[in-house]
Amino acid sequence: MPDTTLDELLARVALGDRAAFRKLYGQSSAQLFGCCLRILKERRDAEDALQEIYIRIWHRAGSFRAEAGTALGWMLAIARNHAIDRLRQRRPGLLPEGMEAAEILADEAPNPEESVLASSEGRRIAACLQELDANRAEAVRRAYVEGESYLELAERFAVPLNTMRSWLRRSLIVLRECLSR
Amino acid sequence: MSVTSNDSLLAAEYVLGVLPAPERVIFAERLLHEPELVQEVTAWEAQMSPLVADVLPSPPPARVWRGIERRLFEPAARSYWRWLGPAIAVALSVVALIGWMDRAPQGPLYVAEMTSDEGVRLAALYDADKGEMRVSMAGAPPREGRDFELWLIAGGGAPISLGVMPREGQAAMPIPAELRALVASATMAITDEPLGGSPTGVATGPLVAAAPMVRI
Structure with a gap:
């Protein structure tokens, strides 16, 4: 075989x-x-x-x-x-202090019923990342590929921790919408 | 599948790996009993996985494979008794199962002996002539509010539920006529499921133990 x-x-x-x-x-x-x-x-x-x-x-x-x-x-x-x-x-020391609970942006997301991502054609993620600003696409990539945490990403992009999280969450909402098209 | 929008984002953050440690642990714990959340995670994983094309493959050194083989297939002398204990117990329960039959079997008998690291010991004995499976359950019982479910895996198909295991002791599980031809070459598996078994007919919980049917 x-x-x-x-x-x-x-x-x-x-x-x-x-x-x-x-x-x-x-x-x-x-x-x-x-x-x-x-x-x-x-x-x-x-x-x-x-x-x-x-x-x-x-x-x-x-x-x-x-x-x-x-x-x-x-x-x-x-x-x-x-x-x-x-x-x-x-690296337990990376536990960030003062990060807000996970509710950031939860209400702004479009149609929860349509969050069906099951069609896993794959390659679309690359195309969808291009709909994001270069910085934000880079943050998603760095998290996935390099395993960078919110704290590391916040340092890299020189923004406060909570800003980093709302950035990334906004990016994920855009991605989800794009991927489900 | 309908998870909330927030849960969908949490699933994506979990897949990316950005969740702070405590949130990650809490989310992973939820995955144990929320199959819809597992689906959401699986969907995000499938969508994100092409990003791995950015990662250069790198052959691992040979010692990694040697370590895997040693850990999976060569029980260390030190753990011999730990291994032998359940084996003896299962062998005894097979003998008990055979003794439990109301007459000498006419056709061939098949047995699958399953043990887990957590101390679950289970034997399934199939009487091909009667088309009946007898199961014996011993050792660590399922957690409170959970049941073990028995599955038949054959011919590359999806696992087929044979029913919920007794928490302790023996039980008879009749095998539907259309499945009987599959049993001899099947693998038996038990998974950890909600009380009363998987609500969907598809295994939702982690695999507890599995073993192929062997003719005796």
Whole structure:
């Protein structure tokens, strides 16, 4: 099976197929490790994270649903979530003081019923980011790719913390609207 | 799916990873019992994931894979007893299940023995001749207000619910005729679900344990 897709491999991993798991690792670990490195910056920490991530993938493969996205997307989500959890634990001092609760802008958002993002055609995110000011698109990218926190973003863009959060939330509302078109 | 607009934004912030630690923990906890929120997170993840194209792949060193194999497939000597304990208990419950049958089985028997790190021990015994599954549940019970649900996974299809497990002890679970041909090559799995089982017919909770059916 030279061209087995990640989706097929993951389905077999769900059944406890170790050979499929090895192959899945071979075909996806460079991508996931790249992500861990970008977020965690430290190589040894990224290696530990990657090990933890594949152990989770092995245990949770049965919960992957092809309708909800691709196998790679599913694995990336596990990888990013784990890397970010690690990052936030490593630097507890980054817990910002005085950040307002999550209600900023909640009322201004358009039609909650239409927040159906399920159509996951993917590439549209790049086009939708272009609808934002360059700075704001950069903030979304930095958060996703580099794992930067609100505090780091606020420092980078030299704005107060709460301003940063309302910026990003506004950007997300624009993105959501654009993505659901 | 209809989460509030604020929840949708929180889901996006969670996916981006920008939530401050306490909010992140609170949100992750909500994900355990709010399937609609999980859907929202999954949708944002799918939309955002192309951004990863900005990340250069980087092959990890070989020691990472060796560590994964060691941790998953080579139980350390130190944890031998921890591993053996549940195995013996499951073996005993299989013997009990066989003893529980009202007559010697005519057809082949299949068994799946599932144990979790959290101490859940479960055996499922299938009598192909009668088309009946007997299950035995021991060890750590589900949390208060939760149930374990048994699923059959076969032929690359979505898991099929066989019903809610007893909290303790044994129970019979009849297998519908159309599923019987699948059982021999199936994997059995249990998930952690709301009381009475998944409300949607699709597994919503985390996988507790899984094992393939083996002929005995």
